[in-house]
Amino acid sequence: MMGRPGGLETLKSRCNSSRSLSHSGSYHILDIEIDRGFEPCDSGMCHTVQGDIPLYKYSEVPHFLQGNPYVVHGYRVLLPFNLCVKSLFIWSNETLNIWSHLAGLFIFIYLLLYDNIIVIPANNGSLADHVIITLGIFCFQFCMACSAGFHIFCCHSERASQRWLAVDLTGISMGIIGCYLPAVHYAFYCLSIWRDLYLIIIFVLTGATLFIQLNPNFLKPSWARHRLLIYVGLVAYGVVPTIHWFVENGGWESRVVQLFVPKVIVVYLLGMLAFFFYISKFPERLFPGMFDYVGSSHQLWHVVILVTFLWWHQAGNEILLFRTSHECEA
Ligand SMILES: [Zn+2]
Numbered sequence: 644m645m646g647r648p649g650g651l652e653t654l655k656s657r658c659n660s661s662r663s664l665s666h667s668g669s670y671h672i673l674d675i676e677i678d679r680g681f682e683p684c685d686s687g688m689c690h691t692v693q694g695d696i697p698l699y700k701y702s703e704v705p706h707f708l709q710g711n712p713y714v715v716h717g718y719r720v721l722l723p724f725n726l727c728v729k730s731l732f733i734w735s736n737e738t739l740n741i742w743s744h745l746a747g748l749f750i751f752i753y754l755l756l757y758d759n760i761i762v763i764p765a766n767n768g769s770l771a772d773h774v775i776i777t778l779g780i781f782c783f784q785f786c787m788a789c790s791a792g793f794h795i796f797c798c799h800s801e802r803a804s805q806r807w808l809a810v811d812l813t814g815i816s817m818g819i820i821g822c823y824l825p826a827v828h829y830a831f832y833c834l835s836i837w838r839d840l841y842l843i844i845i846f847v848l849t850g851a852t853l854f855i856q857l858n859p860n861f862l863k864p865s866w867a868r869h870r871l872l873i874y875v876g877l878v879a880y881g882v883v884p885t886i887h888w889f890v891e892n893g894g895w896e897s898r899v900v901q902l903f904v905p906k907v908i909v910v911y912l913l914g915m916l917a918f919f920f921y922i923s924k925f926p927e928r929l930f931p932g933m934f935d936y937v938g939s940s941h942q943l944w945h946v947v948i949l950v951t952f953l954w955w956h957q958a959g960n961e962i963l964l965f966r967t968s969h970e971c972e973a
Contacts, residue, residue, distance in 0.1 A: 696735075698716065698735055699719075699720050700716055700718070701715050701716075701718065703718075705720065708797070711941070713924055713931040714736050714931075714934070714935050715932035717734075717935045717936055719735050721800060724796075727798065730798075734936060735936075736939070737794045739937060739942045740790075740794040740942055741795055742791075744790040744794070744945055745791045747783070747949040748788050750949075750953070751952075754780055755781075755784070758776050762963075763776060766963055766968075767967055772967070775828045775829075776959065778821075779822075779824045779825040779959060780821070782818060782824065783956070785814055785817045785818070786821065786948075789817075790811050790815075792810060792811070793810060805862050809856060812862075813856065816853055816874075818952065819874070819877050822952070824842070824845075825959040825963075826881075827842055829962040829963060830903075831888065833972065837884075841884045848880060849877065852873055855873065875918065881911075885907055889904065899969075903958065903962060906955075906958040907958075909954060910955050910958070913950060920947065921941070925940055926940070
């Protein structure tokens with residue numbers, strides 16, 4: 644269903660001028676109006692018709708929802724909390740973004756139970772194995788939940804969108820920790836000093852990333868490239884412990900290196916593919932409007948991130964099996 648552009652203009656223009664209004668508190672009043680179920684109409688603000696979730700074109704939506712001009716239709720705009728939740732079950736341009744990571748959350752809830760009840764006991768794992776695998780999966784679950792939350796509620800208001808963006812970015816940091824934690828623990832299983840050192844460095848780098856988020860400029864669109872560079876740097880740092888691990892284990896001759904280097908290469912290729920979709924806005928850049936609901940770059944980014952986490956989780960289980968079946972050399 645399409646919106647009523649005349650009415651929307653009223654709220655859109657108020658929303659676009661919200662920065663200047665925020666000093667007088669009107670910005671907060673706007674949020675309350677949204678949650679009380681008011682919506683713009685030709686005569687001003689009218690009560691939202693419950694269950695009615697109109698979708699708008701890119702040119703009609705407030706500036707905080709204008710992130711990708713190549714996604715032309717299907718925008719939810721200024722929905723109250725209950726309609727944000729209800730919009731899970733309508734077909735908008737966010738539906739696949741939401742459900743791809745909700746599905747990821749459910750898959751990792753299942754894997755948390757499966758690993759702790761079946762996989763770790765079957766491999767004679769210790770309490771430490773339960774803790775490390777569980778923490779790694781918690782990070783993935785947190786990332787999936789934050790991302791789904793952002794895409795459900797980003798259309799509520801500019802303030803909600805900014806808050807949920809901060810939550811989403813925190814989730815990305817946690818997702819990266821979830822990749823490092825079991826990998827470093829098992830890769831340096833027999834070199835506990837290096838294992839602890841690399842884990843400390845990763846926690847410090849991630850803590851620094853979260854600290855940078857407190858900068859008021861961090862969430863601004865003008866910082867999008869900086870944000871991306873920070874996360875790329877956090878991921879790229881993994882090459883350092885990987886090379887160290889490769890050398891410590893005796894290079895290509897080593898069985899463990901032959902087993903796990905291909906898995907590390909695949910995870911970095913998947914990461915590069917994900918960032919390619921994120922940066923390039925491919926394929927919708929070539930055919931604006933064609934991939935609004937299915938197949939847009941952000942949906943592909945979500946799917947590749949989920950596949951990357953699942954691949955890395957499986958590699959983690961295989962290195963757990965290797966470690967529990969091979970003694971450390973003295
Ligand atoms: Zn997303």
